[in-house]
Amino acid sequence: MKHSVNRPPTPDGAEDQGNEPTLQEIINIKLIESGEKERLMELLRERLIECGWKDEMKALCRSYVKKKGRNNVTVDDLVHLITPKGRASVPDFVKAELLQRIRSFLMSAAL
């Protein structure tokens, strides 16, 4: 009798056993549900505009478009163009501010 009580629960056929939500996913869901992700995005967008990062990226795009001709450009092209430069040229203080915000969210959410 005791063994049957301790028997592991019947696995649910529909749920895949290997698909345990990762910590990352959990955090992501929490971010979105609380609205913090939206706020962080807006903050980052604002900071990047203020420091001229967006203008730099737009200038890169514009020169690329001028070179290739505007009908030969895809969004993918532009994304691949901007991504390395974009990630590298975020000012340190912007990155620091955002990381700070994220970290404090994580600490408050983990509790």
Place this chain on the structure above:
Amino acid sequence: MSGPNEDNNTQLSSHIFGDLLDSIIVDVASECHRIAKLGLDRNLEEEEEEMRLSAQARARVADPSNSSETNTKYVVDIFGQTHPSVATEIFECMNCGRSIAAGRFAPHLEKCMGKGRKARLKVTRSSTAAQNRYSRGSPVSTYSPYSNSTSTNRLSNGTPSVAGEEYSNGTYEEPWNKT
């Protein structure tokens, strides 16, 4: 605060930050793509046009056959017209009645109407003539026939009269006609 948690947190934060940044990058790329496709970036076409025009202009300036013309009085304006440096239309001076070229009109008026030395002398002469009560018959020309002070009246009958009033009521005859 335990070590591994801190590292986790830092790693996680960086990862989340990277996610946010990627989203924003895609947004910017998409926006630029839209602007390019819709031709909203007027600067693109304008720049090409301007570069073409500036290259043209530079070629024109560098061209030695043009340089002599541009330095003389025949300057071309934005419509491609040339104007002589002195305006040539002819007007009649309302003061003295002479035909004057438009480009020479201002200096002419200066002399004619009183800014210059000679013109002022003319005025003085006529005013002294008025003061002398027209009895001298000073030969000042009537350059303003309606003005009271400068008309000459040779009143052979010797009575001093103010010329203006006579003229205005129109009953006065031309003084030349009087004997």
